[in-house]
Structure formats: structure tokens, C-alpha cells
Amino acid sequence: MPSAAERTRTLVQSTCSAVLLIPGMDGPRPETPAPQPRVVGVDGEVFLIHPVDSPAVRAATHAQDDELSAVLEITDVAPVSVPHRIRGRAWVSGWLTCVPGLAEAGSMMLRLEVGELYVDDLWGATAVEPDDFARAAADPLVAHEAELLQHLHSAHGEQLQELCGLLGDRVEGTGAGRQRAVPLALDRFGLRVRFVGRNCFDARFDFPEPVRDVTELRRAMHTLFEAAAH
Template sequence: MPSAAERTRTLVQSTCSAVLLIPGVEAARPEQLTPQARVVGTDGEVFLLFPADSPAVRAATHAQHDELAAVLEITDVAPVSVPHRIRGRAWVSGWLTCTPGVAEPGAMMLRLEVGEAYVDDLWGACEVEPEDFARAACDPLVAHETEVLQHLHSVHSEQVQELCGLLGERGGAPVAPDEGGEKTEGAGTQGLRAVPLALDRFGLRVRFVGERHFDARFDFPTPVRDAVELRRAMHRLFEAAAH
């Protein structure tokens, strides 16, 4: 499984929604505290791009040499329609400063020196040390996950549904999804609808929904490193389910 540090780093470098929380700036609208871009530096610091007139930039500018505490809160929402759609959250807290001259005119790059981090997601909740966050690598599939999950849900829903057969008695009776991906009328009470929920280099997570719902992980034989290896791993997984 991916480490807590890797999961946190992946969320920070993903396109998940994020907001920068700064004491004393609570009155600002959420969109004013949402960075336009974010990237992790070589030493594990997080760089956040904001308009030059944003409340976050003003607060960092006025703080000058004082330490300005801030928390970057990230919310991960599944890119497909599924019950309990929030997959997790991460919080990266530390000290905020301006880095003039880095951004284009009209914008300012803020630097968040990481003091601590915490992730609470589908794998569980865990604290992350700054050193571990700095050393961690982002999941190689983060740029592809949304597109792949949406593609699986809309084009390969029948094959995803067949994964129910790999669950044994836990799966109950499969339910074929209709064209909209919803449970068909007249299905048995034990029927389950399979929805692709999350993807990383180690495997695919599917949420099975029916009278009850639960998640199941389908691990790849070996971790994948790119989209080419992912296609091969998914093909092997669907082949196993078909037989």
C-alpha cells in the first residue's frame, strides 16, 4: 500500500480542491484562499500561487519577518458518482512567507514551510513527519486517475461489474448496471453495483453498492509506473474476473 507520506504528497500535487487557512483571515471567501496552482519544492516545501491582491498574500506580506502560521486543507472527492463521495482529506500546516519575483506580474508565490501533516483517507488516518513528506514520491498515476476512473465507469462498467465475481461469497449476486450506471429495477436485494472509486500504482479500489455497500481492493501483480503498464495491469485484472 502507499505510505501515508506518499498519499499526502499525492493529494498536494493533485487537482483536488484546496484552501489555505490563515488565522485572522477567516472572513475571506473560500475562493479567495484557493491557490491557483501548487507544487512541492525539492526540500518538501509547498509553493502556492495566488493573485497579488489576495487576502493570503496580504497576510503574508504584513507578517514580514514574523512567523505566519497556515494550514493547507485538501479535500479529495471521487470523480464518479458514488455514495459517500469524499475519499479523504489532508492537512499540511506550517509557516507562510512570500517569494517575490517568482510569479508573473499580478501574482505572488507563497512558500509554506511544512511543520506537520495529517491524512485521513480510504486507507486510514495517520500523521506525517515533514521529513517523510519531503522524501515521498507522488503516485505516478495521479495525472491519469480521474480520466481512467471516468472511462471505466462510462465505457467499461460491465467489466468493472464482473470484478464482483472475484469476491466469492462476499459479493452476493451481481447486478448489471443500466446505461446511466444505476442499479436496474427488479434486481435482487443481495445485488451489488460496482463503481470504480480510486486508482494508484498498486491497484484499483471499487465500491460495491446495493442493500449494503463496501469497498474492495484489486491489487496489480506488480506496481505500475505509467499509463502503458496500467493498461496491461487492467487487462489482466479483467481477464481474471472473466474467467
């Protein structure tokens, strides 16, 4: 399974919605764009781009090191329609400063020096050490996951449904064969499917070995579907 540090880094570097919360400031309006892009530096710091006239930039402009605390709150929502669509949340707290001269005109780069991290997702809830976060790598499928899940959902419904046959006795009494299979999450280690019906439960299907890119993923999915068909 992916480590907590890897899962957190994947969320930070994903396109999941995020808000930057600064104590003492009014929270952003729901329609406020998430800070994008989000980039993680070599020491684990998180770089964000905000408009120069945003409250966050105004506050950080006058802040000294370790003076302005902030929390980056990330919410991960499944890209397909499924009950309980929120797949996870992550919180990255630390200290915010400006990095002038690196963003395009009208924008400012902000640096969030990480102090604490916490992730609560489909794997569980746990704190993450900043050093582990700095050393971790985002999942190689993160940039394609939403598109891949949507494709599986729209074009491979019958093959997904057949996966319940691989669960054996674990689905006894759940009626998995009569439930709708929805692809919920995808990473280099495997596919998570949510079976939706009278009962709702998740099943994880691991790949024979971790995949490194979309090409290897296609082969892994083909192997998985062939095993379910037989």
C-alpha cells in the same frame, strides 16, 4: 499499499480542491479558487500561487520567518458519482512567507514551510512526518486518475461488475453480484471499487506489480479483467 507520506504528497500535488487557512483571517468564500498550481520543493515546502491582492499575500508580505502560521486543507472528492464521494482530506500546517519574482504579473508565489501533516482517507487516518513527506513521491497516475476513472465508469461497467467474482467468500451475504460496481480510486498499486446497492462496501483489486505509467496500467487492467472473466 501507498505510504501515508505518498498519499499526502499525491493529494498536495493533485487538482483536488484546497483552501489556505490563516488564523485570525476570515475564511475564503466557497467560490474562491483553490491555490493552484501546488508544487512541493526539494525540502518538502509547498509553493502556492495567489493573486497579489489576496488576503493571504497581504498577510505574508509583512510576515517574518515563522511568524505567520497557516494550514493548507485539501479535500479529495471522487470524480465519479458514488455515495459518500469524499475520499479523503489532508492538512498541511506550517509557516507562510512570500517568494517575490517567481510568479507571473498579478500573482505572488507563497512558500509554506511544513511543520505538521495529517491525512484521513480511504486507507485510514494518520499523522505524517515532514521528512517522510519531503522524501515521498506523488503517485505516477495522479494527473490522469480522474479521467481514467471516468472512462472505466462509462465504458467498462460490465467488466467492473465481473470483478465481484474475484472476491470469493468475502462477498457472501452482501449480494455483490446484484450491486452496481463503481470505480472509486486508482493508484500505481491497484484499483478500488465501491459496490453500491442495499449494502455499500469497497473492494480493493491489487495489480500483480506496481505500474509506472498509463501504458503499464492498461496492461494491468487487461490482466485484471481477464482474470475476472474466467
